[in-house]
Amino acid sequence: MNKQALQIKELQALALKDIGLKLVHTREQREFSVEDLAVKTHIPARLLRSLENSDLSQLPEPVYIQSFIRQYANSLGLNGVQLASEFPVEPVVRSPRKIWLKRPKLQLRPVHLYGAYALLIVGAVQGLSVVLNQSARQFPTLPNAPRVTPQNLPIEANQVAVGPNQPAVAQAQVKVSASSKPVRVDLTLTDSSWVKFVVDGKNAYEGTMEAGEKRVLTADQKVTVIAGNAGGVIATFNGGQAKPLGAPGSVQEVSFPPEAGGMADAAASWVARHN
Structure with missing residues (x-):
């Protein structure tokens, strides 16, 4: 276990000791037993006693401990969210300081802007001319196609006609599951x-x-x-x-x-x- 992990364990033990004293004091003032609160919070009585005694060895992961503190405090009429926040779950990592460097601002003069506008307009006109010329070459005028009169062709023996009660494959219905989530x-x-x-x-x-x-x-x-x-x-x-x-x-x-x-x-x- 590294030094940082040991520090967070010590902080959790100190914080849970203060929280446990508050819970015991409030419970005794309201004349509740641990078993009464176990029924009310649906948390086993042995876990509630471990909270009061600040015994981390008998408790689960810190995130569960924080949740148990919140429920226990709410059942006693305390601010569960505030009391649970006093129990640290993860070590505080300080973000590195940001160093801002002042850079000289780029100044644009009107002459530069006029030149850029002129180049942009010339390029747009040339590009449009090229596109129109290519479109004229790719799509020449086609002669009108001869009109074809539809004829009734006989059905060969190996062809099967589709009856009114037999839907075509294109009309088959595909069942879609009610939820696309797997x-x-x-x-x-x-x-x-x-x-x-x-x-x-x-x-x-x-x-x-x-x-x-x-x-x-x-x-x-x-x-x-x-x-x-x-x-x-x-x-x-x-x-x-x-x-x-x-x-x-x-x-x-x-x-x-x-x-x-x-x-x-x-x-x-x-x-x-x-x-």
Whole structure:
């Protein structure tokens, strides 16, 4: 781990300690238990205790920690967005200073402009003359073609007539799929859960959905679903078999189409170690 990574870890630990004290103080003032808030936020109680105790070793990636802080604070009546912003996720990189050099301005005089206009007009006239001469040579006047009288020709034996109930090939109808997107994910919630949707690398939705709600996500390349209560989110990928994203109460990140390894397996193994 490099020096910069160690610095961000220390900053995260200090920030989470202050945030945890605020959460504990507010929760005790409002006479809530950790279990009460676990039911209210749909976040496992062990994760809420880890937030209060500022135990980073028992918590997932920083982006999930920031989301848990926001939900926990909102459930206590605090400003969740402001409190979550106090927890750093990535190190601050200072952009290099820009040095501006003053360059002498190019000054155009009227004489220069008049000369440029004259050259432009002469060039346009010559170009138009060349185009007109080429068009006159390429398209000579053609004599009128003789008029042909249509005749009724007999149908040969090897030719098949098209009946009224047999549409021609040119009239065949081509079925077009309802969606031109190659990736489609249908989601149905059987229990309330915090969810986040990322479509082709862009955040499409983040919030809490209730049981019975449905959502259809389409993408050109990839759809990523992050759920705080994976057992309550049922997913169907491209019309396949409907499956839950994970165990009830677990945090899962699943990508469609599935990737070999990646964040989904990392999140699953993390939950398995701490359940």
